[in-house]
Amino acid sequence: MFCADTCKLCGACITGCPFTDMTASQAKEEIVQFVRSRRSDAVMKNCAGCGYCNTICPTQSGPADLRREIRLTRIAQTGASCLSLMREDVPENIMTVGLKHNREEKETALKIYMNPPQSEAAFYLGCAISYIYTDLTKTKLLDELPVLGGMKYCCGGYIRNMFGDEEAKIWGQRLFQAFRDLGLKKLIAFCPECMQMLKKVYPELVPGFDLEVQSIAEYLLEKKRMGKIAFSHPLNKRITLQDSCAFRSMPGDVYETPRKLLELLGARVVEMKHNRRKSWCCGVPLAVVNPAAADRIAEKRVAEAVAAGAEAIAVSCSGCFALTKKASQSHLEVFNLFELVQIAIGENPPHRIKEEMSQMANNFIQAISADPDLLKKRYRIEKGELKELYFK
Ligand code: SF4
Ligand code: SF4
Structure with missing residues (x-):
């Protein structure tokens, strides 16, 4: 406060x-x-x-x-724009826009993620990987446990950001009940914002919210230490990390774990001027409302990566793929850390990030052409219910 x-x-x-x-x-x-x-x-x-x-x-x-x-x-x-609400009862939002590309393939996977079997532990994808960057899930690294995803299990980060802690608490209570119904005691989370909600916010807001939550980087590091995973294809690249803004409020080794993992993958970690708790944002939160500002910050981040001598940028948050356009102008690739692990175990991840992002932009333009009032639609969430729809 x-x-x-x-x-x-x-x-x-x-x-x-x-x-x-x-x-x-x-x-x-x-x-x-x-x-x-x-x-x-x-x-x-x-x-x-x-x-x-x-x-x-x-x-x-x-x-x-x-x-x-x-x-x-x-x-x-x-009220808030329909595009920013990750709810199944909002027909057009950023996730449903993402779903329009490779729809059949994504819907088949989503059915599985939204109806996982009973289990004490599961991988927790978060929304962006469930609807947009679904390529990340095509790996044997996820064979061991059920995978949970879709808006039904959204972490509710957007609710807290737009409607405050009281509304987040209501969503957190529902989510916790859904996890209990599945018998879950542990989640392995991909997205830093999901981590922040599940590991820090809900335990403070929701009485009894006592799930064990591990980041995917912590999980993979643990597997490596136990000798259950082999990085047989070293990356041999200088890689810098775009630290997620969501890490800033989190305790523990959130900054060092991905760095240790990258080193074990055979990368040399180089640092941008602004790193760890003082890292700069990638710009994605402003991508729709102020694209010029989003572009400017992406340019600054890429300039820092170039100055650090990086050959690639690793991100933990899929939103940080927003750096891709500016990075490619400087001949840098942007990878999710999880893709780099896939490469190091000898897999060949599709890495269709540019295609996915350009399809998202096309789908977005099509959605607005089909309904020119789309961006004017405003909603509120009150006591957990989608309440009001009106035009500004
Ligand atoms: S930086 Fe200075 S102006 Fe800004 S909140 Fe802190 S004390 Fe106030
Ligand atoms: S964008 Fe600027 S004003 Fe807003 S939270 Fe970040 S540093 Fe503060």
Whole structure:
């Protein structure tokens, strides 16, 4: 929560924000207005909610939390875009748009992920890998346990980001009951935001939420240490990591685990200037609402990767594939860390990221052409129910 009492109105949070591009004197004026009247179009339009400014505030006043509080108040008044709601009862959202490409193949897999057998442990895909980057699941590395995915089992991160903790709690209670019904005691999660919800947020919000949650990187590292997996095809590349913004609030070895794993895969890890807790966002949260700002940050990240001497960028969050376009202009490939493990065990993952992203863009344009009012559709979630639909 933002603390106005400790904030010195120094503006360091805005000057340091990689999205806003303001001078120190402009930032000082802006922060006074932002804190006192809770208004700043410059901040709100360019803010990706990445949390970086919380890490550089000299008084730990939580400037990113102020932005989040203001956004929650706005969404309570105006509702949220249908595209950002990962719910099965919202017919057109970013996941259903993703599903339109290779539909038959994806729907067949989804049926399995949404109806897993009873088990004490399962792989937990999250939404983006269930609907968009489904290629990641084509591997023998997932043979050992059932795989869980689809919007039915969405982690609810978007609910917390847009409708606040009370609504997230309701979703968390339902989700926990669904996990219990399946007999689950442990989940191995692919997405850092899912990890954050399952491992940090829900245990604080939902009484009794006591699942064991492991990241896919931790799981693979453990397998390697137990001698149950062999990396027979070393990567032999200089690779840098795009650390997920969701890691910032998480305890433990979230930054070192993927680095250790990459080294075991035969990569040489090189670091971007902004890394670990002070990593910069990839820009994907602004991809629809402010694509120019999203492009600018992607360019800055790729420039840091090039300066580090990287030959490839590894991401843990599939959203960070957003770096792909700018990276390819600098002859860099972007891989999910899990794909790199597949390569190191001798598999040949399809890696159709560029195709998937360009199909997403086409599907998006088609969805808007079919319904020009699509982006004006607004929804609220109240007490767990999709409540209101109106046009702005
Ligand atoms: S939130 Fe922190 S960095 Fe921002 S103006 Fe206040 S004290 Fe300075
Ligand atoms: S949360 Fe991130 S994008 Fe938003 S103001 Fe802070 S640093 Fe900038």
